[in-house]
Amino acid sequence: MxxxxxxxxxxxxxxxxxxxxxxxxxxxxxxxxxxxxxxxxxxxxxxxxxxxxxxxxxxxxxxxxxxxxxxxxxxxxxxxxxxxxxxxxxxxxxxxxxxxxxxxxxxxxxxxxYRYIPAFRYAKKLLQENKIGTLRHMEVRYLQSFGAPIFDVPYLWRFNKVVTGTGALGDLGAHMIDSARFLVGEFKSVSALMRTFVPERRDPASGSMHKVEVDDYASFLAELENDVAGTFLTTRNAIGSGNQHEVTLYGDIGTIHVNCEKPDEVLFSLVDAKELKTTKEILEVPAGYRRQQLEDFIALVTGQEQEGIPDFHDGYRNQKVLERIIESAEKGRSVNIDE
Incomplete structure (x- = not known):
């Protein structure tokens, strides 16, 4: 990085x-x-x-x-x-x-x-313009495949709980949480499931097997602001996925789908109010939605106003949601974020 x-x-x-x-x-x-x-x-x-x-x-x-x-x-x-x-x-x-x-x-x-993926920024604008009506629920996935057993990935720092805290959840799930907060709003509650699919990995230095204590998989249901329901799934054991972070937003009259692997397009579905027929089209993201991440960092350091910069509060709030997801998985029940 x-x-x-x-x-x-x-x-x-x-x-x-x-x-x-x-x-x-x-x-x-x-x-x-x-x-x-x-x-x-x-x-x-x-x-x-x-x-x-x-x-x-x-x-x-x-x-x-x-x-x-x-x-x-x-x-x-x-x-x-x-x-x-x-x-x-x-x-x-x-x-x-x-x-x-x-x-x-x-x-x-x-x-x-991922706030700097043009498609994600354009999706936020479409939501603000109420293009799909009242938002009811969302689906967020972040899938990679490198951790699957067939690839025999050795015991690296990303599998060491002392160094990384969590596995797929903190590595990929943190981005899912931020994408939801960026597009929709704050989390109110979560109900989670976490799994370790590969319990041991070979230490590249010694050749011996080392126990893995972090998750390979995490999924959770969430309630967000304005009663929006969310389903979230992340894993590093999804064969066929490269770096697949995608969000689908479902409204009363339409759907928005974005995928980081297609950064310049939005899949947009809309139902006609009179004929009740649904159209589906690929929208090209306008040029104005492209912004480099460090451009916003410069703006922040020099005191310029810039909307949507992920700041200290966003990091803190994200970590709190991660904590509640772990707590929910351990307790086997739904957990309120601010309880």
Whole structure:
């Protein structure tokens, strides 16, 4: 993901890479040479980079167990940050950060990147214009296949509960939750089921089998604002799926379907009020809905008003929903988000 952000930075004139931090010394100097970063701005300790007076803002691309650490340091040193998702390893960390943030807030953006898929942004506009009538329910799926047993993926950090917190839920489900909040509104309750399909994976270093304690699959029903019902499914064991994040929105007179793998089109169904016939068409997304994620980060840091930027509150609220989904799966019952 760091390479993806390097590419985004290279596409914009108002932001430039000025410092790097990594625990991998060889990689740090390789990328430093590629980017023309002076050796005095190549750091091994992240606080050294964050407190550097020449650094105006921080982009944090680290494993989940370090998300809260970087956020806390940025709050303490008052440095704007673009942080990856999930917001924190768990909700306890999120609550701690919220206390710090309320006292000394900073510009903070969370990397819910699917808000920047043109089709998703256009779908939101169609909803705001009431194109499908009263929204009744939604279906959200995020499917990948790399974790299926046949691929024999070894025990990586994404399968280590200490480092990642959850499996498919935090990795992919966090995006599903944000897409629902972005398009529809807040979650009120959830009822969840979680499963681990591959209980052991081979350690690439030792060759021995290592127990997997995170989920390969998570599904949940949800009640959202305005009595909208939602069904959600995520797994990394869906053969045939690449990176398939899709949302379907069902209204009284029409349906909107978007898929991140088709970022420039919206499948739009509408029923004719007189003839009661349903038409289905593919709408091309207008050019005005294309916006790079870091453009909004620049806007946030420079104090420009920009609607829909995923901020600290969005990260905190997302983590709270994740916590309630885990709680629901463990208790085997529906859980209110704010109980």
């Amino acid at each position: 760091a390479n993806a952000h390097r590419k985004m930075i290279s596409e914009l004139e108002r932001i430039q890479l000025s410092a790097l931090c990594d625990v991998n010394d060889e990689l740090l100097h390789k990328v430093g040479d590629e980017e023309g970063i002076g050796k005095e701005k190549r750091f091994i300790e992240m606080e050294s980079l964050i407190q550097d007076p020449d650094v105006d803002a921080v982009i944090s691309i680290v494993p989940n167990d370090l998300h809260a650490n970087v956020l806390e340091l940025c709050i303490r040193h008052q440095k704007p940050i673009m942080a990856e998702k999930p917001f924190t390893l768990n909700f306890k960390e999120a609550e701690y950060l919220a206390e710090l943030y309320e006292k000394t807030p900073i510009p903070c953006m969370v990397g819910f990147s």
